[in-house]
Amino acid sequence: MALKNKSMYAILGILSVGPGTGYDIKQYCDTVLPGIWNENFGHIYPTLKMLTEQGLITPVEETRTPGKISYAITPRGREEFEEWLGQPSEPQPARSEFFLKFLFANDLPAEKIIEMLKGYREYHEARLATYRAMEASLDAGLSEVTPKRAVFLRAVVRSGIFAAEGMIRWCEETAAEFNAPLVEAK
Numbered sequence: 001m002a003l004k005n006k007s008m009y010a011i012l013g014i015l016s017v018g019p020g021t022g023y024d025i026k027q028y029c030d031t032v033l034p035g036i037w038n039e040n041f042g043h044i045y046p047t048l049k050m051l052t053e054q055g056l057i058t059p060v061e062e063t064r065t066p067g068k069i070s071y072a073i074t075p076r077g078r079e080e081f082e083e084w085l086g087q088p089s090e091p092q093p094a095r096s097e098f099f100l101k102f103l104f105a106n107d108l109p110a111e112k113i114i115e116m117l118k119g120y121r122e123y124h125e126a127r128l129a130t131y132r133a134m135e136a137s138l139d140a141g142l143s144e145v146t147p148k149r150a151v152f153l154r155a156v157v158r159s160g161i162f163a164a165e166g167m168i169r170w171c172e173e174t175a176a177e178f179n180a181p182l183v184e185a186k
Helices: 007-018 021-031 041-053 075-085 097-103 110-138 146-178
Strands: 058-062 070-073
Touching: 007 021, 007 041, 007 058, 007 070, 007 075, 021 041, 041 058, 041 070, 070 075, 097 110, 110 146
Parallel strands: none
Antiparallel strands: 058 070
């Protein structure tokens, strides 16, 4: 498959769930896709324009937010999206500023390294809390989420929970290498 703008597929996927504005798409990325896919407004709006020009989405009348343009996926857009879903995923190289810094931190004092680990652990604790809240919402049942869709959302949320728990454990094990626990014993 030729190199394509993967953001277009993220947006088509979001619009396949239901029509939305650029703001709605950003909110979806921030609340449903954290840690999986990130989009910013500076990329969303040009992509919406491109998708409209290609006939993959279309503006629809918006009544809940006057003055805002909502977009809906077109049959051609759904066909393009489903074709993309059927393609193998391309491996994405991992990029982590934290790990880049940590890799070269061997000359830093141990206290600085422990502070790095504490901050990284706190970040993942916050992510874990977010994912657990999302899981609780799914468990309680959301009227806008069909049971079939909930299966997929739950699987992605569980992946986020496992990843956050794993990073918290990694931080604790790594801190132990410096004989400095990140949390006080109870």
